[in-house]
Amino acid sequence: MMDPRISIIPERIKDVKRRIAIVSGKGGVGKTVLASLLALGLSSMGKIVGLLDLDFNGPSCHIVLGIPEDTSIKEEKGIIPPLFNGIRFMSLELFVKERALPLRGDDISNAIIELLAITRWGSLDYLIIDTPPGTSDELLDILRLIDGLETLIVTIPSKLALKTVSRLLNLLKMVNTNIIGIIENMSKGTDMVREFARREGIRYLGSIPYDEKLEEALGDVDALKRTSISESITTILHKIIGLKITR
Amino acid sequence: MLNLPFVIEILRMVHEWALAESIVRAVLDIMRERKLKTVLEVKIAIGQLQQIEIDIFRDALKEISEGTILKETKFSIEEEEAEFKCRNCGYTWKFSEIKESIKEDEAEAIHFIPELAHAIIRCPRCGSPDFIVVRGRGVRIVSLRGIT
Numbered sequence: 001m002m003d004p005r006i007s008i009i010p011e012r013i014k015d016v017k018r019r020i021a022i023v024s025g026k027g028g029v030g031k032t033v034l035a036s037l038l039a040l041g042l043s044s045m046g047k048i049v050g051l052l053d054l055d056f057n058g059p060s061c062h063i064v065l066g067i068p069e070d071t072s073i074k075e076e077k078g079i080i081p082p083l084f085n086g087i088r089f090m091s092l093e094l095f096v097k098e099r100a101l102p103l104r105g106d107d108i109s110n111a112i113i114e115l116l117a118i119t120r121w122g123s124l125d126y127l128i129i130d131t132p133p134g135t136s137d138e139l140l141d142i143l144r145l146i147d148g149l150e151t152l153i154v155t156i157p158s159k160l161a162l163k164t165v166s167r168l169l170n171l172l173k174m175v176n177t178n179i180i181g182i183i184e185n186m187s188k189g190t191d192m193v194r195e196f197a198r199r200e201g202i203r204y205l206g207s208i209p210y211d212e213k214l215e216e217a218l219g220d221v222d223a224l225k226r227t228s229i230s231e232s233i234t235t236i237l238h239k240i241i242g243l244k245i246t247r
Numbered sequence: 248m249l250n251l252p253f254v255i256e257i258l259r260m261v262h263e264w265a266l267a268e269s270i271v272r273a274v275l276d277i278m279r280e281r282k283l284k285t286v287l288e289v290k291i292a293i294g295q296l297q298q299i300e301i302d303i304f305r306d307a308l309k310e311i312s313e314g315t316i317l318k319e320t321k322f323s324i325e326e327e328e329a330e331f332k333c334r335n336c337g338y339t340w341k342f343s344e345i346k347e348s349i350k351e352d353e354a355e356a357i358h359f360i361p362e363l364a365h366a367i368i369r370c371p372r373c374g375s376p377d378f379i380v381v382r383g384r385g386v387r388i389v390s391l392r393g394i395t
Binding site: 005007008011073077078095096099101103107111117 | 262264265266268269270272273274275276277356359360361362363365366367376377380384385386387388
């Protein structure tokens with residue numbers, strides 16, 4: 001008959017003011033790092049933040065933020081996302097712990113529904129959701145399951161990446177989601193992404209230069225905060241926070 | 248015998264509560280959609296894979312529905328045996344055949360999110376992790392009997 005879990009999802013996120021999915025056309029553009037640093041930046045600004053890693057094939061937000069895999073999960077009428085550096089964090093990684101998780105379409109949907117139905121986020125200013133690249137099952141599912149979902153696009157200045165963003169935009173415009181704008185990662189100082197945003201009629205939120213220090217800062221929150229990426233993200237976050245949202 | 252507030256406290260600690268809550272919410276949603284005045288009975292299937300504690304689940308249902316118009320509703324619960332089919336070699340097997348080989352922390356992971364079985368269970372014949380859960384995954388509403 002029906003899936004009862006879907007009925008409870010609105011209740012589980014009812015006190016989450018803004019729900020933002022970090023999306024990209026192709027992989028390798030730095031989406032996970034930006035999702036993690038956006039969450040960290042918001043938390044540093046005093047916002048109450050949740051981070052949901054929905055990249056089931058390659059969950060890695062926990063690596064960026066140095067969240068230990070052996071974290072125990074607290075149950076209280078569901079599961080309470082553990083708190084790290086001011087961020088409420090949820091990922092299948094907390095359960096699978098580095099095992100391979102070969103999931104296909106329906107399994108992915110089922111896992112997402114279960115996760116959304118049993119996770120009690122409580123009161124949040126922002127829930128940041130990291131997703132796999134492209135028009136994945138994960139993205140399609142949260143577009144239908146999370147009311148008022150906003151999307152934030154990450155790209156690199158490359159023809160290949162922008163071509164895939166165009167395709168993704170087709171979908172996002174079709175389902176009428178609120179597109180916050182596009183972030184240019186690993187910027188080379190060209191106008192390519194800014195021009196692209198203008199042509200597509202979406203907001204250009206800013207650029208983030210390539211930072212060689214990022215690799216060694218991974219897993220160390222204090223070192224991450226000192227990178228030039230975090231600095232650029234703070235500027236971008238001020239724009240995002242200032243935006244009025246409509247649901 | 249345990250006193251009631253203590254039992255309720257235990258109930259609230261577990262994840263069965265969240266699933267029972269979803270059942271009650273879904274039934275109330277169906278009532279609204281179908282314009283039902285009363286729901287006499289809800290039949291619920293519990294897939295064996297998720298290893299729900301049925302007594303806890305039943306008590307949670309009772310406790311949650313108590314404060315709603317479903318307090319007189321009968322919740323019938325039946326367990327559904329979990330069965331798998333390997334996509335690689337076509338072999339089918341039952342959860343009961345492999346249950347003993349699953350470690351405690353693995354069972355707990357599957358209890359939270361049954362799909363995590365794909366990170367833990369392998370086809371007993373060919374070893375492939377690429378299998379389908381044919382039946383008995385988790386909690387679902389099978390049928391509902393009500394009055395308009």
